[in-house]
Amino acid sequence: MNNNILHDFPLLGKKFGDHTVTYLDNGATTQKPDSVIKAVCGYYGGCNANPHRGAYALSVKATDIYESARQKTQKFINAQSSDEIIFTKNATEALNLIAYSYALPRLQKGDEIVISIAEHHSNLVPWQFVAKSTGATLKYIYLAPDGHFDRHDIETKITANTKIVAVTHISNVLGLINPIDTIAAKAHEVGAVIVVDGSQSVAHIAVDVQKLAADFFVFSGHKMLSPMGIGVLYGKKALLDAMPPFLMGGDMIEYVEEQETTFADLPQKFEAGTQNVGGAAGLSAAIDYLEAVGFHTIEQIEQELITYALHNLRELPFITLYGCDAAEGKTGIVTFNVQDVHPHDVATVLDSFGVAIRAGHHCAQPLMKYLGVNATCRASFYLYNTKEDIDRLIDALKKVRSIMGY
Amino acid sequence: MELAELYSDIINEHSRNPGNRRQLINADAQKRGHNPSCGDDITLSVSFDGDVIADAAFTGVGCAISQASADILSDLIIGKTVSEAKTLTEKFLAMIKRENTDDADLADLDEALALKNIANMPARVKCAVLAWRTLNDILTERQSIS
Incomplete structure (x- = not known):
């Protein structure tokens, strides 16, 4: 199964310098299968026109591609209506949209925003901004020793004053699945x-x-086989309807007078300007690809990989693991350090063997501080990775300390 | 670039045993240098005896390249005048940018020459220049007030 999948990804067979790449940075972005690349090329090579505008066949075709991607996305995450799917450029833009259009007009002094210490900066900095702008308080859910959210914090930090709870489904550093349904129930209770x-x-x-009972759910296409520059904001229709537009301009209006404008209905209200139709075509092909493989298989592949990786990493006495003690809910992300060696040097040495990992703070500086480290290494796996990839990671890790003079 | 060229004995020795990574009591100038994308974060401290750099040291965290570079820099500038140190700093930055490839002219960079090949590794250039950019700021300020 894995080998067939591998062949769908043209970049993974290519040589960079002396090596074909062992790509273990899927938390940052995934590689793209042929079908996605073809969908993007096919759009620009065969159907490119501005959607929603031209009264000619090509524009109608572009509109079809764009709107059918929206419907496919709706089914993919089981939203009630395609009006609840807003295309953005990425998760960051989607979170900013919520911060500006939902939170800023509503929150005031005394209100609380609750996030977790394991948030990516994209789900942290906008809330700091909202808190500073409105006088609201920003509170954190911290972690239990195994890396999962502290249950007591979930119960006590979310209070009658809480207006927004913003948490990651899976931390990009710890790779642990968070109990969204429990947190949602608590949030809705208040x-x-x-x-x-x-x-x-x-x-x-x-x-x-x-x-999940999520009111808003955001994601980036490029972390799920799609091109960069296409992302999704899901929001419950009643919430989106009540929010003012985020960006103003063409295609999000109904009537524009010299002094007044009425806005288009959902979803156009939040999609000002010409949208990324090629990206939406790619996202649509990515969803097809993922559904053809199936999440049961994807989860199985990742579980095998993470189990194998953790088993081998635990054999290395110079490795410290972070967030790897939890009995359940671990996905294909492993964060670690090599004794005495800075993560950037580890990444450089691994790169010389063709192994691509992420090193640094992973856009999660408060989490790094909370874990008591300045930076870490992260290997993140996806459906095309193999046990051989992990063998290459382990072999390269064994050489790091001696290259660094230890 | 070969790893052995990057992590040479000089670099590894300075990163493992950075003699100048220490608090400088009575520093006359102190500046923090930070690479936000990777987290290298140092504070460089300098004390002056008139126009001469009497002592230099740094604290902070970072990769082997950033730490070795800061240590080598400190060794190099202790005992130099402000303008001599400024010339060396500019020379180092020009070497890393490959604007200066004249080995004879670069010779007075001494151990800092070990970082020359970092120019081939765009991802690590910012680690190598962090301490030097920070020193450059300190020296520019010193020159402007004297």
Whole structure:
């Protein structure tokens, strides 16, 4: 199965210098299968026109491609209506849209925003901004020793004053699945909305936004086999309807007078300007690809890989693991350090053997501080990775300390 | 670029045993240098005796390249005048940018020459120049007030 999948990804067979790449940075972005690349090329090579505008066949075709991608996305995450799917450039833009259009007009002094210490900066900095702008308080859910959210914190930090709870479905550093349904229930009990960052989940586990009871759910296409520059904001229709537009301009209007404008209905209200139709075509092909493989298989592949990786990493006495003690809910992300060696030097040495990992703070500086480290290494796996990839990671790791003079 | 060229004995020795990574009591100038994308974060401290750099040291965290570079820099500038140190700093930055490839002219960079090949590794250039950019800021300020 794995080998067939590998052949669908043209970049993974290519040589860079002396090596074909062992790509273990899927938390940052995934590689793209042929079908996605062809869909993007096919759009620009065969159907390119500005959607929603031209009264000619090509524009109608472009509109079809764009709107059918929206419907496919709706089914993919089981939203009630395609009006609840807003295309953005990525998860970051989607989170900013919520911060500006939902939170800024509503929050005031005394209100609370609750996030977790394991958030990516994209689900942290916008909330800091909202808190500073409105006088609201920003509170954190911290972690239990095994890396999962502290249950007591979930119960006590979300209070009658809480208006927004914004948490990641799966942390990009720890790779642990968070109990969104429990947090959503608590948020709804106090009348707050829950914003879920699905950037690390939507490509790895089956997502049903209604089952999760998420009010908002965001993700980036490029972390799920799609091109960069296309992302998704899901929001419950009643919430989106009540929000003012985020960006103003063409295609999001109804009537424009000299002094007044009325806005288009959902979803156009939040899609000002010419949209990324080629990206939407790619996203659509990516969803087809993921559904053809199936999330049962994807989860199985990742579980095999993470189990194998953790087993081998634990054999190396100079490796410290982070967030790897949890008995359940671990996805294909492993964060670690090599004794005495800075993560950037580890990454450089691994790169010389063709192994691509991420090193640094992973856009999660408060989490790094909380874990008591300055930076870490992260290997993140996806459906095309193999046990041989992990063998190459382990072999290269064994050489790091001696190259660094230890 | 070969790893052995990057992690040479000089670099590894300075990163493992950075003699100048220490607090400088009575520093006359202190500046923090930070690479936000990778997290290298150092504070460089300098004390002056008139126009001469009496001592230099750094604290902070970072990769082997950033730490070795800061240590080598400190060794190099202790005992130099402000303008001599400024010339060396500019020379180092020009070497990394490959604007200066004249080995004879670069010779007075001494151990810092070990970082020359970092120019071939765009991802690590910022690690190598962090301490030097920070020193450059300190020296520019010193020159502007004197």
